[in-house]
Amino acid sequence: MNQENSMGIGVLSERTGCKVGTIRYYEQIGLLPDPPRSEGGHRIYSLEHLKRLTFIRRGRELGFTLDEIRTLLGLVDGGSYTCGEVKALTLEHLQEIHKKITDLKRLEESLTAIAAECEGGAASKCPIVDALFKSR
Amino acid sequence: MNQENSMGIGVLSERTGCKVGTIRYYEQIGLLPDPPRSEGGHRIYSLEHLKRLTFIRRGRELGFTLDEIRTLLGLVDGGSYTCGEVKALTLEHLQEIHKKITDLKRLEESLTAIAAECEGGAASKCPIVDALFKSR
DNA sequence: GCTACAACCTGTAGTCACTACAGGTTCAAG
DNA sequence: CTTGAACCTGTAGTGACTACAGGTTGTAGC
The missing domain is CATH 1.20.5 (Single alpha-helices involved in coiled-coils or other helix-helix interfaces)
Structure with missing residues (x-):
């Protein structure tokens, strides 16, 4: 985890203000893509993940449900929204x-x-x- | 169920606007006292139950949580609130x-x-x- | 290399206030 | 005595997490 654009779940948590358990939950329900893992199985996140999780958090702060956020992300992912x-x-x-x-x-x-x-x-x-x- | 002050769960439901399932739920969590039963096991409610369930429903309408209502009912039950x-x-x-x-x-x-x-x-x-x- | 210990892992259960179902039994009218 | 509505129990699902138990990995200091 020595590169600045790659981080563990704890750092991602700090940078987004999103609890570790919540990040794993978002992964479980398919809102955040499964990140690559270290040899020992620890999650390794990139800046892309950081960006996406920020989107989700901000959406939540604005009162969107996770389903609404999923739709929004779907549009953005499609690229042609x-x-x-x-x-x-x-x-x-x-x-x-x-x-x-x-x-x-x-x-x-x-x-x-x-x-x-x-x-x-x-x-x-x-x-x-x-x-x-x-x-x- | 021919007396006017005694009724089945369906009638209680109609009179309070509280769904049958919800009434059973309130009983389960100890908010509404277990009513007597018919020989076949059907619940038989009295006007006391009607009064108490009305209290609960009205409390919910006013946004109290079930726990707050439990406290309120505890005070009323104590008699010396x-x-x-x-x-x-x-x-x-x-x-x-x-x-x-x-x-x-x-x-x-x-x-x-x-x-x-x-x-x-x-x-x-x-x-x-x-x-x-x-x-x- | 070794030891501590923080950070991580999985899986499960709990929260709140219901709602919905499946599969069975009882009641009341005709 | 038959029909069918109303009732019964127990269980699982909802949304968006949170919390725990019990185990493993990563890393800093010696």
């Missing part, structure tokens, strides 16, 4: 995020309203508990 | 929800910014893909 295809996937994903935000906001609102009823004292009759026993 | 305890749990939960919303909004913002760079045409060089290959 278009900007339109990628943008469509992204916009679809943005909609999902937006829906989640809306749902959570509604949740926050309901719960805030319920909690506001409650004085939080030592009383053993609580409006929050009452609310939970009632269906909408 | 105070409003303060319940409110504390609720506020803690509200904070988590708030954090999720904040995180998702940041995500939405980043992704929107990235997507705005992209014209979505037939080009095979896409700024979204470029962004994914770069770590923050």
Whole structure:
């Protein structure tokens, strides 16, 4: 591992912020290609792997599922992807995020309203508990 | 199952909007008490079960985890819970929800910014893909 | 060359909150 | 007494990892 463009799994992990176990998991599910091995069986990664794993991590940070990332990588690997295809996937994903935000906001609102009823004292009759026993 | 305050799992399911499999799951993990059985082994639920399952469902709708609901039910079962305890749990939960919303909004913002760079045409060089290959 | 020990290896099981199935039994209506 | 819906149990699968056990390899210092 003395060349600068080749590294073990620990270094790849550090450079991408992706845990060792997770890297092996990505390999197992076919997201990261099987790297060559040393004589003893240790994985040896190249800069290509680093690039690809960075893509995956960044995609995860942006909330894409592994399946969406797989699709995205498939397009990139094909070489003939278009900007339109990628943008469509992204916009679809943005909609999902937006829906989640809306749902959570509604949740926050309901719960805030319920909690506001409650004085939080030592009383053993609580409006929050009452609310939970009632269906909408 | 002819009495109005006693019912099979199917009716309980309908009345709570909770799937049959889910009800059995809640029993398995000790959230819903084991109901008595008919001679043939069918579960027979009372209004107490209905009340408790409603509590659980409503809690889930409000985003509480099953563990949080277990704690809440523990307080209620103890009989000597105070409003303060319940409110504390609720506020803690509200904070988590708030954090999720904040995180998702940041995500939405980043992704929107990235997507705005992209014209979505037939080009095979896409700024979204470029962004994914770069770590923050 | 030898010794330590960190880093690596594989395989398996656990997480959360369900859902879905297979293969069998019971209940209630007609 | 027959039919068929509703019920039963147990198991496996979901997503995206994480954690462990028990073993092997790589490397730095002596």
